[in-house]
Amino acid sequence: MSNEIILEIQNLTVSFDNNKVIDNLDFSVRKGDVIAIVGPNGAGKSVLFKTILGLVPYLGKIKWMTGLKISYVPQRFNVEKDFPITVKEFLRLKSKNYGNIMSALESVGLKKEDQDEHHLEHHLLNQRMGWLSGGQLQRVLVAWAILDSPDVLLFDEPTTGIDVGGEETIYNLLKKLNDETALTILVISHALNIVYKYANNVLCLNKEKLCFGPPSDVLDRQALVKLYGDEAGFYAHEHKN
Numbered sequence: 001m002s003n004e005i006i007l008e009i010q011n012l013t014v015s016f017d018n019n020k021v022i023d024n025l026d027f028s029v030r031k032g033d034v035i036a037i038v039g040p041n042g043a044g045k046s047v048l049f050k051t052i053l054g055l056v057p058y059l060g061k062i063k064w065m066t067g068l069k070i071s072y073v074p075q076r077f078n079v080e081k082d083f084p085i086t087v088k089e090f091l092r093l094k095s096k097n098y099g100n101i102m103s104a105l106e107s108v109g110l111k112k113e114d115q116d117e118h119h120l121e122h123h124l125l126n127q128r129m130g131w132l133s134g135g136q137l138q139r140v141l142v143a144w145a146i147l148d149s150p151d152v153l154l155f156d157e158p159t160t161g162i163d164v165g166g167e168e169t170i171y172n173l174l175k176k177l178n179d180e181t182a183l184t185i186l187v188i189s190h191a192l193n194i195v196y197k198y199a200n201n202v203l204c205l206n207k208e209k210l211c212f213g214p215p216s217d218v219l220d221r222q223a224l225v226k227l228y229g230d231e232a233g234f235y236a237h238e239h240k241n
Contacts, residue, residue: 002031006068006152006184007052012060014044014051021047023208025060032182034174036189036199036215039227043206045188046075049154068152071145075156075188077137081130087140088125095147104143109169110136135162142170146177155187167191171198192219 007029014022022044029035037045050056052064053072064070079085091101102120110124124136132140138159145153153174159167175198177183189195195202196215204211204218210226211218 002182004031004065005029006031006065008061008063009052010061012048012051012058012062014047014056014058020207022051022058022205025205025209027203027209027212029184029186031184032178033201034178034185034187034199036187036195036202037205038189038192038195038202038219039205039210040229043227045205046156048205049156049186049188053154069148069150070152070154071148071150072154073141073145073156073158077141079128079130079132079137081128083128083130085129086126087129087132090129090140091125091144091147094144100147101143104147105140107146107173108139108143109166110139110143135166138162139166139170142173146173149181150183152184152186155185157188157190167194174198195219 005028009028010026012022012025013020025048037048039045047056049072051058052062053070054062088101091104095101105120105124110120129137129140139162142155142158145155155174158174159170162170171194174183174185174187178185187199192215196219199215201213202211202215202219203209204223204227206227211223
């Protein structure tokens with residue numbers, strides 16, 4: 001783990017119509033970090049991602065290291081069934097290298113080792129994006145995110161719509177990329193078992209920072225009650241499982 005800070009956030013405040021969505025937030029990200037961001041619905045998690053990507057006005061300081069390549073997978077990516085773009089055309093918007101596309105699809109479990117390219121062309125690549133199932137679409141988005149070998153990945157609930165086995169495939173891939181290339185990952189997740197297994201730090205967010213640090217150190221019962229209130233018992237039980 002590097003001590004090199006690639007993102008520093010100080011006194012970050014975001015408001016919509018005089019309503020504070022994020023209040024005076026401070027934290028930093030080091031190269032190679034895997035940081036999970038947890039909190040209830042409406043806590044400002046997705047807004048935080050949009051803000052650090054420069055999509056939302058804010059007060060405070062957001063300082064990225066220069067020259068970083070950043071990929072982002074949003075929580076929801078709705079594609080109309082009749083929208084005329086195939087999976088191949090979508091992926092080629094980011095990379096024209098067919099070998100890289102095949103490798104990315106295999107990494108997310110969409111291409112099996114024993115499948116030939118003709119089978120993949122017919123059953124996936126030539127399909128319209130709007131015809132994919134929720135799980136297929138999410139995997140394609142993750143493949144798209146890793147195509148150009150980014151330095152930082154921002155994932156907003158990256159396994160939404162994917163079954164448990166597929167979820168494990170995606171997170172194991174992210175862990176492998178992190179181990180091999182020091183890829184920095186910020187991920188929003190409701191699954192505390194995922195947080196404990198893959199993140200070296202967790203940011204507890206409910207409009208303001210409630211905790212930050214290694215999950216085993218900061219995600220205690222008190223922190224869960226602050227985050228989730230009456231639902232804290234459910235999340236504590238989920239972690240034990």
